[in-house]
Each structure stands twice: as C-alpha cells, then as structure tokens.
Amino acid sequence: MGARVPARSVSARVGRWSLRVHRRTALLSASALLAAGALLAVSLCTGSYPVAPSAVLRALFHGTGDRLAVHFVNQERLPQALLAILVGGALGMSGAVFQNLSRNPLASPDVIGFNSGAATGAILVLVLGGGAAPVAVGAIGGGLVAATVVFLLANSGGLHGVRLILIGLGVTAMLGSVNSYLLTRSSLHDAQNAHIWLIGTLNGRSWGAVQTIAVALAVLLPATLLLGRQLRILEMGDELAQGLGVRVNLTRIALTVLGVGLCGVAVASAGPVPFIALAAPQIALMLSRSPGVSMLSAGAMGAALLSGAHLFSGQAMGWFAAIGLVGEQQQDSQLPVGVTTAVLGGAYLAWALFRRRRSTQG
Amino acid sequence: MRTEGTTSRMRREVHDTALATEPSKSAVRGPGQRPTTTRTVLRGSGLLLLCTLLFLLVLLSIWVGTKGTSAAQVWHALWRDDGSYTTDVVRQLRLPRTLVGLLVGAALGVAGALMQTLTRNPLADPGLLGVNAGASAAVVFAIGVFGLGDFIGLVWFSFLGAAAAAVAVYALGASGRAGPTPMRLTLAGAAVSAGLGGIIAGLTVFDAATYDYLRFWMVGSLAGRKPELVLDLAPFVLAGLLGALLLARSLNSIALGDELGKGLGVHINRTRGLTVAVVTVLCGTATAAAGPIGFVSLVVPLVSRWLAGPDLRWNLPYCMVLAPVLVLGADTVGRVVLPEGELEVGAVTALVGAPVFIAMVRRRRGSAL
Numbered sequence: 001m002g003a004r005v006p007a008r009s010v011s012a013r014v015g016r017w018s019l020r021v022h023r024r025t026a027l028l029s030a031s032a033l034l035a036a037g038a039l040l041a042v043s044l045c046t047g048s049y050p051v052a053p054s055a056v057l058r059a060l061f062h063g064t065g066d067r068l069a070v071h072f073v074n075q076e077r078l079p080q081a082l083l084a085i086l087v088g089g090a091l092g093m094s095g096a097v098f099q100n101l102s103r104n105p106l107a108s109p110d111v112i113g114f115n116s117g118a119a120t121g122a123i124l125v126l127v128l129g130g131g132a133a134p135v136a137v138g139a140i141g142g143g144l145v146a147a148t149v150v151f152l153l154a155n156s157g158g159l160h161g162v163r164l165i166l167i168g169l170g171v172t173a174m175l176g177s178v179n180s181y182l183l184t185r186s187s188l189h190d191a192q193n194a195h196i197w198l199i200g201t202l203n204g205r206s207w208g209a210v211q212t213i214a215v216a217l218a219v220l221l222p223a224t225l226l227l228g229r230q231l232r233i234l235e236m237g238d239e240l241a242q243g244l245g246v247r248v249n250l251t252r253i254a255l256t257v258l259g260v261g262l263c264g265v266a267v268a269s270a271g272p273v274p275f276i277a278l279a280a281p282q283i284a285l286m287l288s289r290s291p292g293v294s295m296l297s298a299g300a301m302g303a304a305l306l307s308g309a310h311l312f313s314g315q316a317m318g319w320f321a322a323i324g325l326v327g328e329q330q331q332d333s334q335l336p337v338g339v340t341t342a343v344l345g346g347a348y349l350a351w352a353l354f355r356r357r358r359s360t361q362g
Numbered sequence: 363m364r365t366e367g368t369t370s371r372m373r374r375e376v377h378d379t380a381l382a383t384e385p386s387k388s389a390v391r392g393p394g395q396r397p398t399t400t401r402t403v404l405r406g407s408g409l410l411l412l413c414t415l416l417f418l419l420v421l422l423s424i425w426v427g428t429k430g431t432s433a434a435q436v437w438h439a440l441w442r443d444d445g446s447y448t449t450d451v452v453r454q455l456r457l458p459r460t461l462v463g464l465l466v467g468a469a470l471g472v473a474g475a476l477m478q479t480l481t482r483n484p485l486a487d488p489g490l491l492g493v494n495a496g497a498s499a500a501v502v503f504a505i506g507v508f509g510l511g512d513f514i515g516l517v518w519f520s521f522l523g524a525a526a527a528a529v530a531v532y533a534l535g536a537s538g539r540a541g542p543t544p545m546r547l548t549l550a551g552a553a554v555s556a557g558l559g560g561i562i563a564g565l566t567v568f569d570a571a572t573y574d575y576l577r578f579w580m581v582g583s584l585a586g587r588k589p590e591l592v593l594d595l596a597p598f599v600l601a602g603l604l605g606a607l608l609l610a611r612s613l614n615s616i617a618l619g620d621e622l623g624k625g626l627g628v629h630i631n632r633t634r635g636l637t638v639a640v641v642t643v644l645c646g647t648a649t650a651a652a653g654p655i656g657f658v659s660l661v662v663p664l665v666s667r668w669l670a671g672p673d674l675r676w677n678l679p680y681c682m683v684l685a686p687v688l689v690l691g692a693d694t695v696g697r698v699v700l701p702e703g704e705l706e707v708g709a710v711t712a713l714v715g716a717p718v719f720i721a722m723v724r725r726r727r728g729s730a731l
Contacts, residue, residue, distance in 0.1 A: 153720060163723060169485065170720040173656055177712030180581045181705070188574050195573060199563045275556065330568050339564040346557025353534055353549050 025288040025297045032284075032300035036088070039307035040081040044073055047314050048332045079210045080202045083269060084310035084337070085303040086213045087202070088276055090266040092284075092302020093224055095277030096293045097259035100231045101252060102165065108277040109263035112168045112256075115272045116175035117146020118264070122271070123179055123194045127186040132204075135197065136212075136268035143267060146171060147260050200273030200338025202310055209269050216265040221299075224258045228295035231255060235292055273338045275345030276302050283348075309340040316340065405676050408669060412683040419690045423460040424452060426694050458589040463693050463707070464686045465592070465599045466584070466652045469644040471685025472606045472678055474659025475666065476644075479613050479674060480637050481544040484667075487660045488645035490551040491638065494654040495558040496527020497646065501579055502565050506572035514590065517650045521598075524646030530554050532638045541631045542638070582655035582708020584693050595651055602644035603682060609637055610674035617672065655708045657715035658685050664722065688715070 044056045051059070051069045058065045059073040098107045109115060121142020125135045150171050154164040179198075183191045230251050233241045238248050263277065280302035281293040288297055313335040321331030425436045431448050438444075439452040473488045481490070489495075500523020504510040510519065535550035536542040566573040612633045616623040623630055645659070666680035692710035699705055 153724060166485065166723045167720055170716045170723065173660075173719075174712050174716035177581075177656055177709050177716075180577070181709045183577045184581055184706075188570055191577055192570055192573060195563075195577075196567060199567060274559070326568070333568060335564060336567055339560050339567065342560025342563060343557050344560075346553045346555070346560065349549055349553030349556060350534060353546060353553065354537065 022288065022290040022294065025284075025290045025294045028284060028288045029294075029297045029300040032297065032304040036085050036300070036303040036307045039304070039311050040085065043081045043084075043307070043311045043314060044077050046311070047072065047077060048318065075206060079207045080205055081307065081310065082210050083202050083205050083213065084306045086210065086217060087266045087270045087273065088280070088302040088304070088306025089299040090213070090217060090220070090262045090302070091273065091276040091306070092280030093221070093295050093299040094259045094262035094266070095279075095302070096228075096281040096284075096295050096298035097224065097231075097255055097262070098277075099281050100228075100235065100293055101255060101259070103235070104165075105282055107165070109259065110168075110172065112164065112260070113146040113150045113171040113175065114143040114260055114263055115267065116172045116179065118143035118267045119179050119198055119272060120146070120175050120182070122197055123182045123186075126194045126197065127182060127190050129190075133208075136209075139271075140264045140268050143264055144260070146175060151256075196336055197271045199336045200271040200341070201336035202270050203334045203336060205269065213265050213269045216261070220258055220261050220265070224255075224262065225295050227251065227255055227258065231295075232292055271336075271338065273306065273341055275341040275348070276306055279345060279348050280305055282352075305344075306337065306341070309344060310337050313337045313340045405670055409676075409679055409683065412680070412687065416683050416687050416690075419687055419694070420460055420464065423463065423690045423694045424456045426697055427451070427456060454589065455586075458587050458592050459584050459693070460690065461592045462587040462595065462651055463584050463690045465595050466648040466655065467658065467686030467689030468682045469599045469602060469648040470655060470658040470689070471662040471666070471681035472603055473641045473644040473648070474685075475663035475674065475677055475681045476606055476609070476613070476637050476641050477659065478663050479617050480634060480641070481548055482617070483544060483548070484664065485660065486548070488641055489555070489654070489659075490548055491641060491645070492527035492531045492551050492554040492558065493524040493642065493645045494649055495555040495562070496530075497521070497524040497649045497654070498576065498580070499523055499527070499558045499562050502562050502572055502576060505575050506565050506569050513588070514594065517591065517594070519650075521646045521650040524649055525642050527554055527558065528638060528642035528646070532635070536631075536635075542634050547638075579653045581706040582653040582711075583706040584652055584689075585704065585706070587651065591651060595647055598643055598647040602640050602647070605636070605640040606644070606678055607675075609633065609640065610678055613637065614674050617674075653708060655689065655711055657711045657719070658688055661715045661719050662688060664719070668722075 044060075045051055045053055049068060049072055051066075051073060055065050055069050056073050059070040060078070063070055063074065095108050098109055098112075099105055101107075118139040119142070121138035121140070122135050124142070125138030130138065150164065150168045153171075154167045183194060186194070230241075230246050233244055233246050234248065234251060241248055266273070281298040283305075284297040284301040285293050287301075288294065290297075316335045317326060317333055318331050320326045424440070425431075425433055431451070435448050436452055436456075439446070439449040440457070443449050443453065470488070474486075477486045477488050477490065478484055480486070497520035500519045501516055503523075504516055504519040510516060531547065531550045531554045532542060534553065535547035538546055540546070562576075566576055612623075612628045615626040615628045616630060616633055618626075620630055648655070662681055662685040663677070666677050666684050669684075670676040670680040688711060689707060692714060693707040695714075696705035696707055696710040699710075
C-alpha cells in the first residue's frame with residue numbers, strides 16, 4: 001500500500017492510564033465527530049415540515065415559537081438525530097472490535113449470529129404483539145442466546161477463528177430460515193412491522209431510546225477504548241502478546257463481550273442497520289492511514305455515516321415523489337435508514353473494488 | 363489492499379487445509395494418471411447406492427401427502443390415466459412437484475460445487491454471485507412496479523433478474539487487471555447483493571401487497587408447481603448440468619492454483635467465465651422455480667467432497683444425486699411433520715442442514731472444512 005507515514009502520535013495521561021493516539025487518527029476522529037454534529041444541526045431544520053435555523057434555536061433553548069416546530073424539533077428530530085450518532089458510533093466500534101479480533105476485514109457482529117438471533121427475538125415479540133420496549137428486550141435476548149450458542153459450540157478446544165465463523169454461518173442460516181418461516185405465519189400487519197424493524201429504522205424513536213443507549217454506552221465506550229489498546233498488542237500474535245503481559249484469552253473474551261454489547265444496544269435501539277459496522281472501521285483505516293483499526297475513529301466514522309444516512313432518508317421520499325418514483329401520498333413518509341445504508345454499502349463495496357482495479361495487487 | 367490480503371489469505375488457508383486432510387489424493391494426480399480401480403469401484407457403487415435411494419425417495423414423494431391414498435393406487439395412477447381423483451392428484455400435483463424438486467435439487471447441488479471450486483472457498487454459495495438478490499429484486503419489481511401476477515411470468519422475471527445480477531457481479535469482479543479472481547468475485551457479489559437488498563427493502567417497505575408475495579417467496583417452496591413448469595425448467599437445468607460436467611476437468615486443474623492450471627494448458631479466464639454462466643443458469647432456474655432454498659448448495663458439495671473426494675468428475679455426479687435426495691427428503695418431511703398444513707422445503711433444509719453442517723465443523727475440529 002505504498003510508503004506508510006511514520007507513526008506520529010499524541011498521548012494523554014490520566015493517573016496510571018495513558019492513551020496514545022496516532023495523530024492522523026485523532027484528527028480524523030475529531031473531524032468525523034464535527035461532521036456528525038453538523039449533520040445533526042441540518043437534520044433539525046429539514047424534513048416534511050421545514051423549520052428555520054432561528055426557530056430551531058428558539059425551540060431548543062426556550063421551547064417557544066410555532067407549536068408544531070417545537071414538537072418536531074424537540075420531540076422527534078433531536079432525539080432521532082442523537083440516536084443516529086449514538087447507534088452509528090456503537091456499530092462502528094463493534095465492527096472494529098470484531099474485525100480486529102478475527103483479523104478479517106469483512107467480519108461484523110453478524111458473524112457470530114448476533115443479528116439473526118436478535119431478529120428472531122424481535123419477530124417473536126412483534127408477532128406476539130409487543131411494543132417498542134419489549135421488542136428491544138426480545139432482540140437483545142435473542143441476540144445473546146444466539147451468540148452464546150455459537151460460542152459454546154465453537155469453544156471446545158480453543159476459540160479458533162475459522163471455526164467460529166463457520167459455526168456462526170450455520171446458526172445464522174438456520175435462524176434466517178426460522179425468521180422467514182415466522183414471517184409467513186404471522187398476519188401481514190405484524191410481518192410488515194417486523195420487516196421494517198429488520199431493515200433498521202430510527203423513525204418514531206423518542207427520548208426513551210436515547211436515554212437507554214446513552215446509559216449503556218457510558219459503560220461500554222470507555223471500557224472498549226481502554227481494551228482497544230491491548231487489541232493492538234494481540235495483533236502481533238498470541239505468543240508475543242503473552243510475553244508482553246497481556247492475558248490473551250481473558251482479553252479476547254472481554255472484547256467479544258464488549259463488541260456484542262455495543263452491537264446489542266445499537267440493534268435494540270434501531271434494528272439491524274446494515275453496513276455501518278462493516279464499513280466504518282475500514283473507511284477510518286483508509287483515511288487515517290494508521291497501522292490498525294482504531295476504536296475511536298471507527299466509532300466517530302460510524303456516527304458520521306449514520307447521521308448522513310439519516311439525513312438523506314428523511315429527505316428521500318420527498319425527492320422520489322418529485323421525480324414520480326413514488327406516489328404523492330407517500331411523500332411525507334420517512335424511508336427507514338437501513339434502506340439508505342444498504343444501498344450505500346453496495347456502492348461502497350463496488351467503489352472499493354473499482355479503486356483496487358488500478359492497483360498492482362488488483 | 364489490506365482488506366484483500368488478509369481475507370484471501372484466510373480463505374486460502376481454509377482451502378489448503380481442506381485439501382490437505384482429504385483422504386483422496388486424486389486431485390493432486392496429474393490428469394493422465396488414473397485413480398486406482400478399487401477406488402473407482404467404491405465410488406461407482408456409492409453413486410449407484412445413492413441413485414437407488416433417490417429413486418425410492420421419488421416414489422415416496424409421489425406417494426406421501428395429506429390425502430390418504432394407498433401405494434398401489436398411486437402406482438396405478440402413474441401408469442394409466444383412468445380419470446379418477448387419485449390420478450388427478452398424482453399427475454397434476456405430486457408428480458410435477460417431485461420433478462421440480464428433482465431438477466431444483468440437482469441444479470442447486472451442482473451450482474454449489476462449481477461455486478466452491480471457482481472461488482476456492484469451501485463456504486461459497488451461489489448466493490454470493492448475487493443470484494438470490496437479483497431474483498428477489500426482479501420479483502419485487504415485477505409485482506410492485508409492473509403489476510405482474512401470473513406465476514410462470516414471475517418465474518421468467520426472476521430468472522432474468524438472477525442472470526442480470528450474476529452478469530453484473532461478474533463484470534464488476536472481472537474488471538481488474540488480474541481478471542475475475544475468487545476474492546474479487548466474492549466482494550462484487552457482496553456489493554451487488556447489498557445494493558439490491560436496499561432496493562428491495564425500499565420498494566417493499568410501503569407496499570404491503572408486494573411484501574406479502576415476497577415473504578412467501580423468500581421461504582423457498584415446491585408447493586403448487588404446475589406440470590408446465592417442469593417442461594419450462596428441464597431444458598435449462600439439463601443444459602447446465604451437461605455444461606458443468608464438461609467443465610469438470612478444466613476446473614480440476616484450476617483448483618490446483620492459477621499458475622499450475624495454466625501450466626496444464628487450461629484457459630483460466632475462459633473457464634471461469636463459462637463456470638459463472640453455468641452457475642447462473644442452474645441457480646437462476648432453481649431460484650426462479652422454488653425461491654431461494656438455503657443450505658442445499660452449501661452443504662451438499664461438502665458432503666459429496668467428503669464421500670467422493672475433490673475430483674469434480676466424481677464430485678459433480680455425487681452432487682447431482684445427493685442434492686435431490688436432500689430436497690425431496692426435506693419436502694416430503696415438511697408435508698407430514700405439521701399436524702396441519704405444511705412446512706416449506708426451504709425451512710426444512712435449513713433446519714436439517716444447519717445442525718449437520720455444525721456437527722461436521724465440530725467433529726473435524728474446524729480444519730477439514
């Protein structure tokens with residue numbers, strides 16, 4: 001990949017904890033977070049009911065002005081835009097954890113069957129007639145059960161990477177089929193609801209969802225950042241890491257738990273939004289030209305990506321209606337964000353292939 | 363670049379270990395050397411045994427159903443049309459369903475084996491070529507945008523969708539200087555599938571009627587297939603199977619590595635292109651006829667490699683027989699397992715196939731697959 005920029009880094013020290021950050025990585029993380037903030041600001045003003053920036057500020061800080069504007073800004077757009085940042089950050093970091101652990105750039109939490117288990121749990125709850133909160137609980141429960149089963153099945157005789165992926169694949173395929181079957185046996189209304197959940201959406205989420213994921217991230221985020229450092233040592237090989245005093249198996253298990261936790265809170269809040277966990281770490285890696293995937297930049301990149309996708313999804317139906325792709329009656333409905341990220345994901349992979357076309361390693 | 367390097371290395375490792383632990387060494391032999399006679403006899407008799415099993419399953423599949431008819435009645439109805447109700451059921455429902463299962467199974471099994479050899483990845487699935495996503499997207503377009511409702515029309519539509527997606531994947535994967543390498547094809551398939559998945563989601567999210575069709579199509583079923591469908595499918599499947607057998611020798615050489623294959627006189631890129639075409643025809647037909655039936659094209663080639671060794675000249679015939687055994691067996695079980703109604707064949711293959719697959723991974727300590 002050409003000459004590598006010598007690792008310039010900045011470090012921060014708090015007591016006995018120190019954090020060394022590659023300079024370009026730090027810069028990238030900061031700009032990605034800034035971009036996410038800017039996208040949030042834009043998304044507060046836009047939508048099927050546009051609100052002027054001054055009116056947004058009034059609504060935010062004084063709660064005064066047009067009652068509809070106050071409601072839209074404070075009760076719908078702000079929580080959903082914040083959720084986009086938090087969910088995107090959690091997905092990006094969880095992707096970085098799994099890609100580092102499996103040393104496979106295509107790995108994501110799906111590998112260990114989490115998402116398909118979460119889908120089974122959520123569909124079951126939806127079919128039995130549960131609301132948003134029970135669905136989230138069902139999703140986390142189902143995801144954890146599936147991930148645990150995959151681990152137990154794979155774990156006799158060491159946590160071998162390939163074996164884990166193979167068994168994850170088997171469990172995923174089986175659950176996918178169970179999910180398809182459940183969808184055919186429920187009423188069309190329930191199935192359609194489950195379908196939207198499975199695509200991944202932020203629509204209709206409110207402050208409750210933001211609070212839940214914020215509390216969870218307050219625990220998971222610092223832990224992941226701290227353990228991420230050990231991950232860098234693990235990359236050098238188990239024996240070397242052991243020699244450097246890292247408890248290899250313990251670290252690996254702790255990181256897996258954190259990765260599953262991050263993915264779990266994201267899926268519980270917004271459904272299995274595709275592509276962010278896969279691409280955010282890789283895009284961050286490409287832009288920062290750092291030697292390994294950094295948790296911080298992957299998270300920041302995920303937040304920016306999902307914020308952008310969220311902003312686009314809010315506008316898309318209006319644009320589609322304007323060019324006659326969808327009927328007038330649908331122009332005010334919001335596209336689930338998962339649709340946008342899936343199409344983006346395809347475009348990203350195709351672009352990555354195309355870009356590699358000219359390189360020597362083609 | 364880092365992406366490609368690590369993943370392909372990993373996949374190669376999987377492949378290498380798969381070959382290394384294989385009991386048979388016939389693929390490592392030069393093309394001129396013949397396998398020992400005892401092996402040939404063993405493999406031949408194994409194939410014969412499987413054919414007998416398949417024949418029995420075909421009869422069972424025609425016989426078993428929700429309407430209780432005796433085996434003698436069914437046998438009679440097969441040979442003479444006496445205009446009775448039983449004859450109608452057997453000739454209009456059971457027989458077409460069984461034949462569609464036979465064709466779909468053979469197509470999926472062989473497509474899987476070709477795909478795994480082509481990508482040098484024992485976990486490859488024709489779905490990686492974007493066939494399933496293409497077929498699903500075509501079904502969604504046909505119903506949601508063009509308002510198409512008739513079944514045979516949808517079959518053709520999904521076949522074209524599968525073919526278009528596979529062509530797009532191949533074009534994207536082959537666009538580099540290195541040509542259609544396994545890794546590029548896999549990534550291109552992921553890209554096209556992801557994009558199409560998003561489009562399918564976008565088209566169905568506000569369109570309940572289309573989604574209603576899609577959710578039943580997605581499971582994979584053989585129920586209610588008409589006799590005409592068999593005649594529509596058969597030429598495609600038979601041509602695809604023949605093409606696969608003709609490609610077996612060249613693919614055997616490519617499996618040894620690009621350099622060695624070239625040295626053995628194989629035109630690498632042409633063989634890859636032809637293989638993708640055959641996989642598309644086989645898998646496109648199967649998916650169009652029965653929806654995306656999972657696991658058959660993944661697990662059957664694994665079992666067949668385990669029984670017959672990696673030599674495709676034996677492996678492919680084994681797949682042709684083993685896969686319909688799985689599909690017809692699953693379909694027959696699905697008809698009787700529920701107290702009321704049926705379990706779709708796609709659901710049964712996954713529920714039976716996945717535990718078998720996991721058990722194999724565990725038994726072989728994760729290396730032999």
